[in-house]
Every structure is written in C-alpha cells, then in structure tokens.
Amino acid sequence: xxxxAPWITYRPELKVLDxxxxxxxxxxxxxxxxxxxxxxxxxxxxxxxxxxxxGYKNSSRxxxxxxxxxxxxxxxxxxNRLFGDHDEExxxxxxxxMADAGKSDWKEKLVPRDESPLAMIRVAFYAYQVSEAVxxxxxxxxxxxxxxxxxxxxxxxxxxxxxxxxxxxxPTPAGAMVIVDSFGHLYREQIDILYRKYAEAMxxxxxxxxxxxxxNRQLAFANTIEAIILGANLADATMGxxxxxxxxxxxxxxxxxxxxxxxKLRPVVQLLQEHVEPMRETExxxxxxxxxxxxxxxxxxRAAIKFLASDDKANFVxxxxxxxxxx
Amino acid sequence: xxxxAPWITYRPELKVLDxxxxxxxxxxxxxxxxxxxxxxxxxxxxxxxxxxxxGYKNSSRxxxxxxxxxxxxxxxxxxNRLFGDHDEExxxxxxxxMADAGKSDWKEKLVPRDESPLAMIRVAFYAYQVSEAVxxxxxxxxxxxxxxxxxxxxxxxxxxxxxxxxxxxxPTPAGAMVIVDSFGHLYREQIDILYRKYAEAMxxxxxxxxxxxxxNRQLAFANTIEAIILGANLADATMGxxxxxxxxxxxxxxxxxxxxxxxKLRPVVQLLQEHVEPMRETExxxxxxxxxxxxxxxxxxRAAIKFLASDDKANFVxxxxxxxxxx
Numbered sequence: 001x002x003x004x005a006p007w008i009t010y011r012p013e014l015k016v017l018d019x020x021x022x023x024x025x026x027x028x029x030x031x032x033x034x035x036x037x038x039x040x041x042x043x044x045x046x047x048x049x050x051x052x053x054x055g056y057k058n059s060s061r062x063x064x065x066x067x068x069x070x071x072x073x074x075x076x077x078x079x080n081r082l083f084g085d086h087d088e089e090x091x092x093x094x095x096x097x098m099a100d101a102g103k104s105d106w107k108e109k110l111v112p113r114d115e116s117p118l119a120m121i122r123v124a125f126y127a128y129q130v131s132e133a134v135x136x137x138x139x140x141x142x143x144x145x146x147x148x149x150x151x152x153x154x155x156x157x158x159x160x161x162x163x164x165x166x167x168x169x170x171p172t173p174a175g176a177m178v179i180v181d182s183f184g185h186l187y188r189e190q191i192d193i194l195y196r197k198y199a200e201a202m203x204x205x206x207x208x209x210x211x212x213x214x215x216n217r218q219l220a221f222a223n224t225i226e227a228i229i230l231g232a233n234l235a236d237a238t239m240g241x242x243x244x245x246x247x248x249x250x251x252x253x254x255x256x257x258x259x260x261x262x263x264k265l266r267p268v269v270q271l272l273q274e275h276v277e278p279m280r281e282t283e284x285x286x287x288x289x290x291x292x293x294x295x296x297x298x299x300x301x302r303a304a305i306k307f308l309a310s311d312d313k314a315n316f317v318x319x320x321x322x323x324x325x326x327x
Numbered sequence: 328x329x330x331x332a333p334w335i336t337y338r339p340e341l342k343v344l345d346x347x348x349x350x351x352x353x354x355x356x357x358x359x360x361x362x363x364x365x366x367x368x369x370x371x372x373x374x375x376x377x378x379x380x381x382g383y384k385n386s387s388r389x390x391x392x393x394x395x396x397x398x399x400x401x402x403x404x405x406x407n408r409l410f411g412d413h414d415e416e417x418x419x420x421x422x423x424x425m426a427d428a429g430k431s432d433w434k435e436k437l438v439p440r441d442e443s444p445l446a447m448i449r450v451a452f453y454a455y456q457v458s459e460a461v462x463x464x465x466x467x468x469x470x471x472x473x474x475x476x477x478x479x480x481x482x483x484x485x486x487x488x489x490x491x492x493x494x495x496x497x498p499t500p501a502g503a504m505v506i507v508d509s510f511g512h513l514y515r516e517q518i519d520i521l522y523r524k525y526a527e528a529m530x531x532x533x534x535x536x537x538x539x540x541x542x543n544r545q546l547a548f549a550n551t552i553e554a555i556i557l558g559a560n561l562a563d564a565t566m567g568x569x570x571x572x573x574x575x576x577x578x579x580x581x582x583x584x585x586x587x588x589x590x591k592l593r594p595v596v597q598l599l600q601e602h603v604e605p606m607r608e609t610e611x612x613x614x615x616x617x618x619x620x621x622x623x624x625x626x627x628x629r630a631a632i633k634f635l636a637s638d639d640k641a642n643f644v645x646x647x648x649x650x651x652x653x654x
Contacts (some may be wrong), residue, residue, distance in 0.1 A: 187552065187584070188515070217580050218542075218614075222549030225514065252616060253544050256623040257514070265623075266647055272616055273643040287545075289579060289599055296583040296592075316600040320593055 010259040013208070013233045015050035018043075018251060021071050022053035022098050024242035027283050030055060030069035037071065037082060039275045040239060045091050046267040047255065051120065051234075054083070057097045059105045074118075076111055083117040094119035098150070099140075101125035101132040106139065113144030120146035122178070126153060127161045130168045141173035148176035148210060148234070154194065155185040155298050162194075166201035176210045176234050177202055179227060184216025184246055184295035188226045195230045210234030213249050215241055216295025218287045220249040225257050239268060240276035242283075245301035246291035284308070289316055293323050337586040340535070340560045342377035345370075345578060348398050349380040349425050350539075351569035354610050357382060357396035364398065364409060366602045367566060372418055373594040374582065378447065378561075381410065384424045386432045401445075403438055410444040421446035425477070426467075428452035428459040433466065440471030447473035449505070453480060454488045457495045468500035475503035475537060475561070481521060482512040482625050489521075493528035503537045503561050504529055506554060511543025511573055511622040515553045522557045537561030540576050542568055543622025545614045547576040552584050566595060567603035572628035573618035611635070616643055620650050 020040050021032060037054070044052040055071030063072045070078040074097040088094055095118050099106050102125075113119065121140035125133035130151075137147045149169045154162060169177055179194050186194070191211075198209050211227035211234070213220040224235050241250035252272065255265045290304035307319045347367050348359060364381070371379040382398030390399045397405040401424045415421055422445050426433050429452075437448065448467035452460035457478075464474045476496045481489060496504055506521050513521070518538075525536050538554035538561070540547040551562050568577035579599065582592045617631035634646045 188549065189556065215545075217583070218545050218548050218577070221545050222515065229516065250545070250619075252619055256544070256619065266644065266651075269616065269620075269643050269647045273641065277641070277643075289596065292577075292579055292583065293596075314600065314604070316596050316604075317593065320596045324593075 011233070012260065014228060014258070014260070015234050016251075016254065016258070016263065017051035017053060017096065017210075017234060017236045018049050018238065019053040019098075019212075019236050019248070020238040020242050020251075022055050022096075023236075023244075023248055024238050025055060025069070025071050026244035027242065027285060028069075029063075029067060030071040032069060032071060034082060036275055039271055041083070043239065043267045043271040044093055047251075047264045048260075048262040049093065049251075051094050051096050053096045053098060053122065054079070054118075055097055056104075057099045057106065057109060057121070058103045061105070062103055075109075076116055079117045086117045088119055094146070096120035096122055096146075098122045098124050099136055101129035101136060104136070106136050110140060110143055110145075118145065120148070120175075122148040122150055123174070124150040124152055124180075127151065127157050127165050130165050134168055134172050137169075137172045137174045147172075147174045148178055149174040150178040150180050150210075150212065152180045153182040153300075154180060155183055155190070159197075162197065163201070166198065170201060170205055174207060176208050178210035178212055178234065178236075179232070180212045181214055181223065183298055183300060184214035184220065184291065185298040186213075186223060187219065188223060191223045191226045192230065195227055195232065199231060208233040210236065212236040214243070214246055214295075214301075215248060215250075215287050216246040216291040216301065220247075221253045221257075224249040224254060228257075240272050241286065242276060242279070243285055245285065245305055246287045246295070247285040290319050293320055297323055297327055299323065338560070339587065341555060341585070341587070342561050343578075343581065343585070343590065344378040344380060344423065344537075344561060344563045345376050345565065346380040346425075346539075346563050346575070347565040347569050347578075349382050350563075350571075350575055351565050352382060352396065352398050353571035354569065354612060355396075356390075356394060357398040359396060359398060361409060363602055366598055368410070370566065370594045370598040371420055374578075374591045375587075375589040376420065376578075378421050378423050380423045380425060380449065380563075381406070381445075382424055383431075384426045384433065384436055384448070385430045388432070389430055402436075403443055406444045413444045415446055421473070423447035423449055423473075425449045425451050426463055428456035428463060431463070433463050437467060437470055437472075445472065447475070449475040449477055450501070451477040451479055451507075454478065454484045454492050457492050461495055461499050464496075464499045464501045474499075474501045475505055476501040477505040477507050477537075477539065479507045480509040480627075481507060482510055482517070486524075489524065490528070493525065497528060497532055497534075501534060503535050505537035505539055505561065505563075506559070507539045508541055508547075508550065510625055510627060511541035511547065511618065512625040513540075513550060514546070515550060518550045518553045519557065522554055522559065526558060535560040537563065539563040541570070541573055541622075541628075542575060542577075542614050543573040543618040543628065547574075548580045548584075551576040551581060555584075567599050568612065569603060569606070570612055572612065572632055573614045573622070574612040617646050620647055624650050624654055626650065
C-alpha cells in the first residue's frame with residue numbers, strides 16, 4: 001500500500017540531543033542548581049536520549065563567574081564534579097558542549113577528549129565568523145572530539161552566504177551541519193529548501209544534517225519533524241521546551257513522535273512534573289504573542305524579551321507598532 | 328528560479344474562518360458576554376476575515392438555556408440582537424453557524440437564509456451520522472445557505488470509513504468538505520494523505536477542502552498551513568487559539584502566514600490584548616502536557632480536561648500512566 005504509514009517505522013541513525021541546560025540556560029544565565037542539572041542528566045539516561053548538551057564552553061572574561069553559572073563556561077572541573085564518573089559506553093549517552101565563535105577561549109580551554117567527560121564540541125557561529133568556526137572545528141577534532149557546525153540565524157542571510165558557509169564547512173572534520181532557526185522564523189517550505197541545500201552540499205562527506213528549532217510561532221516541533229522526515233539525523237530539543245523567549249522544540253513532543261522503542265516518554269513526564277513546571281513560578285517561556293511577532297518579522301527575540309520584562313508588557317499593540325515601524 | 332519563495336504570493340480563493348465564539352465557546356458553555364462577541368465581530372471586520380462562526384445551532388433540550396449561553400443555540404432572535412444590521416455585501420464578512428448531527432433541532436430551527444443574518448451552515452458529524460448530515464446539508468442548501476460537511480474525529484476511523492463518508496457527501500450540495508483533527512493527533516504526513524483523499528473524492532464537484540486543527544501537540548498552525556499549501560481554501564482559526572483543552576489554530580499566527588494584503592494582524596493583536604489575555608484569569612487553554620499526551624494517544628481531550636480540573640492536576644506521571652494503561 002502506497003499509503004502505508006511511514007511513521008510507524010524508524011531510522012536507528014536518528015539521534016536526539018537534549019540541550020535543556022545549554023540553550024535553556026540562556027533564560028537564567030546558566031544559574032541552574034546542580035540538582036536540576038543532575039535531574040536532566042538522569043532523565044536523558046532513562047529516556048534513551050543520545051546526547052546531552054551540558055552547557056557552553058564560553059569565556060569567563062565575557063561572562064563573569066558568579067553572574068553566570070558554571071554551565072556558561074563548562075570548566076573541566078565543573079564537568080568532572082557532575083559528570084566525572086559518566087560512562088559513555090555503558091549508558092549510550094554522550095555529553096556535548098557548545099563553543100561560540102567570538103565568545104570562547106577555545107584555544108586555552110579545550111582539553112583532549114580522553115581527559116574530559118565531553119564527547120562532542122558543537123561550534124556555533126554567525127556566517128561572518130565561519131573562518132574562526134573552521135579553526136575551532138579543526139582543533140576540537142584534533143583533540144579527539146566529535147564536532148558539528150551550527151550556523152546560527154540562517155533566516156537572516158542570503159542564499160549566497162549560506163552556500164559560502166557550506167563550502168567552507170565541507171572540508172572540515174565536522175560530523176554534522178546543523179540547520180539553526182535562531183529567530184523561529186522558518187516555515188516548513190524553507191526547512192525543506194535548507195535541508196536539501198545542506199544535504200546536497202555535504203553529500204559524499206559523511207556529514208549528517210541536524211535541526212535546531214525555536215518556537216516563536218509554535219513551529220519548533222513541526223519543523224523538527226519535517227527535517228527528520230527529510231533525513232536529518234540529529235534533532236535538538238529541550239525538556240518542556242525550556243529556553244529563552246519562546247523556547248525550543250519540546251522533548252516531550254519529539255519523543256512522542258519517534259518510533260524507536262529505545263526512547264521513553266515517562267521519565268520526561270516525571271522531570272516536567274518535578275523540576276520544569278515548578279520553574280514556571282520564576283521563569284516564563286513559550287510562544288507568547290510578542291515572540292510570534294518577532295518570529296514573524298524575522299527578528300531576534302531580544303526586543304520581545306525586553307518588552308515582556310517592562311511595565312508595558314500588557315500593551316501588545318504598542319509592541320506590534322514598534323516592531324512594524326522599525327522594520 | 329525553482330527556489331523562488333512560493334510564500335510571497337497568495338491564492339485569493341483562500342478564505343479564513345474565525346470560530347472563536349463557536350468552538351472557543353466549548354470552554355465555557357458559550358457563556359460569553361455580548362461585549363466579547365461584539366469585539367470578536369469587530370475584529371473580524373477590520374482584520375479582513377471572510378467568515379465568522381458565531382455559534383452552534385444546537386438544541387436547547389440538550390443544552391438548557393441559562394446553563395448554556397445563547398451561542399450554543401443561535402436562535403434567530405439572538406442572531407438578530409447582535410447581528411441584525413450586519414451587511415454581508417458591504418463588509419465582505421459572512422456569518423456562519425454549526426449544526427451538530429444528533430444534537431440539533433435543525434428541522435424546526437433553520438429559517439430561510441434571507442430571514443437570517445447567517446450565510447452558511449456547517450454540518451458537523453461523526454462518520455456513523457453521515458446519513459443525517461446529508462439530510463441536514465440538503466435542507467440548509469434548500470433554504471439558501473452555503474454549507475459544509477465537517478467530518479469530526481477523522482483520526483479515529485478507518486480509511487474505508489473515510490471513503491464511505493466522502494462518497495456520501497460527494498453528491499450533496501455541500502460547498503466544502505473539511506478535514507477536522509478533533510483530537511490534535513495528526514502529523515503533516517497524515518494531513519497530506521487526507522487532503523489528497525478528500526480532494527480526489529471531491530474532484531469535479533466544485534467543492535473545496537477546509538482544515539480545522541486542534542493544538543494538542545502544538546501542530547494546529549503547522550497542519551493548517553500544510554493544508555493551505557496543498558490547496559485547502561478554507562482555514563479555521565480562533566483568536567489567541569481560544570478553545571477547549573489545547574485550543575485551536577491561533578488566528579494571530581495564521582494571519583502572519585498569509586500574504587493576502589487584505590488580512591490585517593493589528594486588530595487581532597488589539598483583541599488579544601483587550602479581551603483574550605484577560606480571559607486567561609478564569610479560563611485555561613493551550614498545548615499543556617496532558618493534552619500532548621491525549622493527542623499522542625489519539626484520545627478525546629476530555630480525560631485531560633478532567634485531570635486538569637482535579638486536585639491531582641500536578642501529578643503528570645499519574646495521568647500519563649492512566650492514559651497508557653487504558654490504551
């Protein structure tokens with residue numbers, strides 16, 4: 001039958017990456033309690049998640065300690081404190097950190113993989129930073145890490161710029177090239193175009209394609225499954241969709257979609273109940289109207305974040321007019 | 328260019344239907360204030376919306392007056408009280424009501440179109456009620472109304488049943504056949520399959536296809552635009568996604584997607600600010616975890632609604648276990 005449901009099978013190659021601590025940490029300067037980080041880690045283990053991104057490996061000069069929690073820097077001593085006894089082979093879970101071009105002291109701070117709990121370094125960069133990103137990927141790979149290239153804010157650059165970045169990343173040892181919809185601006189048709197472009201550029205390199213979506217227009221989950229259907233083999237999500245602004249693709253929805261029986265939804269439900277829902281008392285995230293509007297206008301959510309923290313936060317019309325007039 | 332953005336053009340045939348009062352009213356037994364109904368009406372006018380569904384034309388024997396507000400019944404006197412001076416030609420807005428098979432005294436209550444502010448009667452039915460639906464459509468058309476056939480809970484029946492319904496609707500005067508994802512269970516691949524099935528069955532009849540999505544898994548907007556891309560020419564949405572349980576496709580997202588300049592987002596933003604956000608103090612709707620779970624399991628949301636109204640409402644794991652064990 002040609003209409004045989006394709007969604008009842010699965011690709012074992014498809015890996016799920018939890019970035020609750022790394023990306024979610026932008027909501028609170030990574031000032032998570034150790035208890036919360038451990039709870040997310042335990043959930044990743046029991047839910048069958050493949051990668052857990054535990055933070056940024058960014059500079060403490062730019063992000064002073066105290067003001068920013070340890071998962072903004074991922075110093076090896078903090079990694080060892082929480083994950084020193086992590087057994088990658090036995091658990092099937094790999095730990096990752098992200099290094100931002102322009103914000104990371106990667107030359108000094110990256111240690112050989114066999115001296116770190118980390119298995120993978122993901123390099124995030126804007127198009128104009130691609131040369132540093134290429135160096136970062138080369139260095140991390142040389143130290144033994146899996147690597148990925150995460151071109152941010154792709155909705156904000158031209159196709160020629162995208163092509164140039166892809167050409168630069170192609171010869172690097174990066175294992176993955178990730179579609180990153182930083183502004184939550186992409187529709188599925190654009191995901192399709194980008195997926196095909198990324199996949200074509202990386203054909204015959206062995207690189208796989210990843211997807212990292214934001215939820216400004218309630219499309220993070222839809223766009224993530226779209227990329228998966230097309231062939232993306234690395235899907236990012238966060239518990240409860242936790243993340244700055246509108247947040248991310250919710251893990252609980254993603255695991256509900258996946259058909260690989262190794263993924264378990266119940267531990268995620270438990271984490272949400274015990275740790276994530278209580279955070280809503282002090283932190284707000286989700287596809288609120290101001291994020292709908294910045295997503296619609298292809299803008300960084302910072303204007304919406306600022307608006308929602310202001311005394312004017314109920315004055316949606318004022319915000320709409322400001323964003324429209326500023327276009 | 329083959330990659331020329333298709334989303335910057337539009338189909339003038341595509342009509343938007345606001346069902347805030349009709350479907351949103353299931354959240355509060357249609358006990359809306361006249362002020363709120365008028366505000367939605369004014370918003371539909373200024374936002375360029377094509378149809379406003381003002382309620383159900385259902386029986387006051389089943390839904391006693393007082394316990395249920397006037398928009399559960401849409402008596403002609405209530406319609407005239409609020410919309411007696413509505414000018415369809417001048418405003419470009421048509422008013423609709425929905426009649427449920429098995430719940431409507433349609434034989435007695437439908438008046439000729441030229442005696443009513445209504446322009447369209449949408450007939451909602453489960454597959455087993457298709458014979459009454461066919462009679463209802465015939466009667467409404469005979470009285471001069473536009474009509475549509477809204478087969479509910481399509482995720483819960485077999486393809487053979489769907490085919491049988493489509494065969495029965497095909498010879499009726501229904502102008503539209505609507506894909507209704509009552510349980511918020513469908514993925515885009517299933518929307519594709521259903522769209523093609525509906526469109527093929529209705530080919531050469533002049534009928535168009537509609538889409539009515541629920542947001543249990545944050546897919547209402549994504550599935551609505553998917554159906555639009557495929558060719559659906561009637562898209563349902565509600566202001567702020569207002570609706571029972573997880574709610575509906577949010578009008579503010581839908582209008583952001585559409586490229587027809589007649590649609591204006593600002594009036595919707597204003598309505599949300601002044602009327603819909605304040606309702607969140609007494610009513611809760613949205614893609615909360617219990618609705619994710621019922622959507623995932625292809626269940627009516629009533630179990631999740633009951634759970635969220637109970638003392639156990641924070642015990643997500645208990646709810647998850649109950650739904651899974653009951654499958």
